Structures are given as C-alpha cells and as structure tokens.
Amino acid sequence: MTLNRRHFLASSAGLVAAAGFGGLGTNRAFAQNAPVYKPEEGASLRLLRWVPFVAGEEAAWLENTRKFTEATGVQVRIDKESWEDVRPKAAVAANIGSGPDMVMSWFDDPQQYPDKLVDLTELGEYLGSAHGGWYPGLEGYAKRDGKFIALPLCAIGNAIVYRDSHMKAAGFNEFPKDTAGFLELCKALQAKGTPAGFPHGKAVGDGNNYAHWLLWSHGGKMIDEGGNVVLNSPETLAAVRYAQELYKTFIPGTESWQDVNNNRAFLAGQVSLTANGVSVYYAAIKDPAMKEIAEDMRSVNLPIGPVGESVELHQASTLSIFKHTKYPEAAKAYLQFMYQADNMNDWIEGASAYCCQPLKAFASNPVWTSNPIHEAYAKASASLRPNGYAGPLGTASAATMADYVLVDMFATAVTGQMSPEDAIAQAERRALRYYRV
Numbered sequence: 001m002t003l004n005r006r007h008f009l010a011s012s013a014g015l016v017a018a019a020g021f022g023g024l025g026t027n028r029a030f031a032q033n034a035p036v037y038k039p040e041e042g043a044s045l046r047l048l049r050w051v052p053f054v055a056g057e058e059a060a061w062l063e064n065t066r067k068f069t070e071a072t073g074v075q076v077r078i079d080k081e082s083w084e085d086v087r088p089k090a091a092v093a094a095n096i097g098s099g100p101d102m103v104m105s106w107f108d109d110p111q112q113y114p115d116k117l118v119d120l121t122e123l124g125e126y127l128g129s130a131h132g133g134w135y136p137g138l139e140g141y142a143k144r145d146g147k148f149i150a151l152p153l154c155a156i157g158n159a160i161v162y163r164d165s166h167m168k169a170a171g172f173n174e175f176p177k178d179t180a181g182f183l184e185l186c187k188a189l190q191a192k193g194t195p196a197g198f199p200h201g202k203a204v205g206d207g208n209n210y211a212h213w214l215l216w217s218h219g220g221k222m223i224d225e226g227g228n229v230v231l232n233s234p235e236t237l238a239a240v241r242y243a244q245e246l247y248k249t250f251i252p253g254t255e256s257w258q259d260v261n262n263n264r265a266f267l268a269g270q271v272s273l274t275a276n277g278v279s280v281y282y283a284a285i286k287d288p289a290m291k292e293i294a295e296d297m298r299s300v301n302l303p304i305g306p307v308g309e310s311v312e313l314h315q316a317s318t319l320s321i322f323k324h325t326k327y328p329e330a331a332k333a334y335l336q337f338m339y340q341a342d343n344m345n346d347w348i349e350g351a352s353a354y355c356c357q358p359l360k361a362f363a364s365n366p367v368w369t370s371n372p373i374h375e376a377y378a379k380a381s382a383s384l385r386p387n388g389y390a391g392p393l394g395t396a397s398a399a400t401m402a403d404y405v406l407v408d409m410f411a412t413a414v415t416g417q418m419s420p421e422d423a424i425a426q427a428e429r430r431a432l433r434y435y436r437v
Contacts, residue, residue: 034130035122039330044075047334048090049104050317051080053263053279053354060350064343071337074330083204083259087402094322101325102334106204107387108141110150110320111398117149118321118328120335124148127339132361135381140393142318149320151335154355155384156277156315157377158209159299166194166272166296175298179217179242179305186249189272197250197271199257200411202404205315206259210275211406212313212387214239217305222406222431223391229435231409232428238306240413240420247414255415267293275302277315278353281373299376314356314384356380396434405430 052058065076079100081089087109093099094116110117124142128134134142138152160175167175170188186196199207215221218239224230247254251271254261262274267283267290274280284294304310319338321331337343341361348357349367353374357363358381368378388397400406409427412418418426 033126035126035332035336037329037333037336039072039074039333040327043327043330044077045102045325045327045331045334046077046079046100047102047104048079048081048086048093048100050083050086050106053277054282054351057347057351057354060347061338064338064347065334067343068334068337072330072333074327074334076334084202087204090320093324097322097324099324100322101327101331102319102321104153104317104319105150106318107208107316107401108393108398109402110142110318111144111394112402114144114149114395116323118323118325118331120148120151120321120332123332123336124151127151127336127359130361131339131341131344131359134359135384137384137386138316138318138358138381140386141316144394150318151320151339152358153317153319154351154358155380156205156317156354157356157380158206158275158277158312158314159301159376160273160275160303161266161280161297161299162273163194163293163296164298166192170194175300177303179303182303183242183245183249186246186273190249194272195249195251196246196273197254197257197262197265198246198274199259199262200247200255200407200414201257201261202407203257203259203261205277206262206275207257207404207407208387208401209313209315211410212385213275213302213311214243214410215406216311216313216385216389217303217307218242219305219307221390222400223388223397223435225390227391227396227435229428229431231431232424236424237420240410240424242305243410244414244420255411269293278374278377282352282354297373299373301376310383311385312380312383313387314380316384316386317355353377399434400431403430403434 069075086105090103090105091112094113134152138155142148142150142152166189170192172185176182176185189195198210201207215236218235220233220236220239222231262276263280265271266274266280281297284290284297301310302312319335321328325331344362345365348355348362348365353367368374386393387401405427409423413420413423
C-alpha cells in the first residue's frame, strides 16, 4: 500500500506530521497523539548514510525520501560513504559542528558524542508505543541515561552462507550445529580445495561480527556487568586458540579483508563458506553467470560454542540528528515520516531481508517468509547481543569497537604476530585505556 498523496498535500507543511504519521497498522489512539514537527521555513536537510549492499534497500529509502519532499517541500540530500568511512566522518562532523544534519551510523557510535546530538526521546517513545516496542538490543544502542540520542534503524543479520554441494562433497550431509563440528567441516573443505574464509581485517560489519562470535561462543567477554575489563580469561584464551585452528583452514589473505572481500571471494568461487548478510545471495541471483552458485547457496545461523547458546553480534544501525543542524524540526519530521508503518514496511521489503526491523510490529513483514534463504536472518533484531556485553554501552564501548580492539586481538594471534597470551594482554591494555576514562 502507498501513501495517500492528496491527504498529505491537503495539509500544510506544519500539519503533515500530525495528519499522516500514524501509518498503516498503527493504533489510531497513538496516531492522534503523534508529536507534531513543523519544518522550519526554507528548510533543507543532508543525511550521511552507508553505501548500500542491496539496491532495493536504497531505492526504497530514496522513494520514501521523495515522498517526504513532495509532502513537505523539504529537500533532502543523501550522501553515501563506505562502511568504514561513515564512522570517522560522522565523528568529525559532530566535533566541528558542521556537515550533515543527520547520520545513519553503526553500533554505539552515537555514544561517542552524545552531547552533540538532538534529544529524540519524545519521538523514540512515541514510535515504540505505536509500533509494538523497540527490540531491546537495538534500543540499547540508541539510548543514553534513559534518553534517546538516536533512533534504532535496523539490524543487518549476519549468517553463515555456504555451498551445499561442497559441504556434501566434504562428507557432511548436514551443517554442524556446534563449533567443534564446524571446525571439522572447515578442515574437510580445505582438504577438498574448497576452503572457508572469515575476515580478520578491520571490517566494520563482518570483522566485528566474526570476532565477537568467536569470543562470546566460548564464554568470553570484554566487560562484565559492572563495566570492568575482564577480557584476560581462560574463556578468551580458548576462543583465540579455536580461532587459530579455524584460520589454518582459510583461504590466504583474510587478515586484510574488509566488508566487501568475503562477498567477492564467495561469489568468485574462491571460498565455499563465509558469514555475510543476505546481500551476497542477491548479488548472485541477479547475475546469470552465477546461477550455479545461487542455486547451491544455503544460509544458517552461526554454530553454538561451549557457552551453550546462540550468541551473535549482528550489524546495528541507528539514525541521529546533530545539534548543529539549522533545521531540527524538519529533521525530526523526516525521521518520523520514515518510520511511518507503510514507509518502514516498504523499506524492509525493498531490502529483501538485508535489514531487520527495529520495531516489533514490523516482524510480520512478508519478506521474512518469502524465501527460505531469509530464515537465518529473520530474528537478527531479537537475537543480537550488543557489542558492550555484558557491561553498559557508552563512550568506552563505542571507542573500543571503533579502535578494533577485539578484531586486532584475534588477527595478531592467528597470524602469529603474537602468542595468544600476548595478544590478549595487549587487547586488555587497549581496552583499559578507554574504560578508565
């Protein structure tokens, strides 16, 4: 379903928010209580966002943006940067007080500069009430001291993608559910000349997802509930030693991989198994030359380790408004418009299971049951564990991730630059610099 254009255009720009932001499938009482944001006269906006991996996701976002401009007259310029570049560019804009009005950022990046962001508590609480509540993991990334400093946008699910025929040729009829069996599968794939590959480079998404899964699946954690650094533990050592054994089965060069490299290696037939978003599947099906890979591809959640439960990071994205914007009301109106039920559903569907909804009311979007390959990605928002686990999110957790402390710990150990013990000790020292601030 689409927005009723006449309904929007019949309202003044100042009344658009109240008239239209209830959305399809939203309780009318909540719609009537929606906050009203009147765009400033002559307002225009600029959004900094990450480069899309799924064309349909960007197309849906741009179409919703076009509808917002049509309804309000507010022009919105959208700047795209690589995943690795969004974080530093947003931090510079926040600290110098100039640049984009809004940013689509990663993980707990907003926690690095909360005093530079517009308070979105009114809007965040309204949207949560109107759409079944926020998923707790995503909500944690967007809140500081009980207030919304950003709006949760999505979880980009991370799951194993593999070649079914290659797994069977290696002697496995079913994908292993635990880390011990997974290691044996990777050894068998390497022996068959169809190896696995996971990034040990500074990949914002895939590198962090892999490193955190390694740590958490073995019961390790960087921070305890009291905010103390507890990385140097027997569980962490077990995780590093396991990573060393897995790394021996990988295609060479994964220590330099960024977020695009594992996609490319899988689609080029260089690896038969990696972890990625569903984007790698859609890249395959749109290319006739990759028909065999697409038909042979399967997805599954990451194996369960000694900890005994599924523990996954998943890429998390948020939307923030910088305090330096000249048009805070227009920016709030834009965000409110993008979360309207029909707009959000259009975006989730356009993303083809790449972006998992931030609000529980959108879990019924038909995209999740439209293709079996989507199943492993459907619960990303519900199952994700925040990167600061098990301590509170804040400046220290954001800075530790931005500095790739955990990623580097595994990389230096698996490549032999340091012993496991020295790699852990170095990571502990780096983390303490942030957590002692």
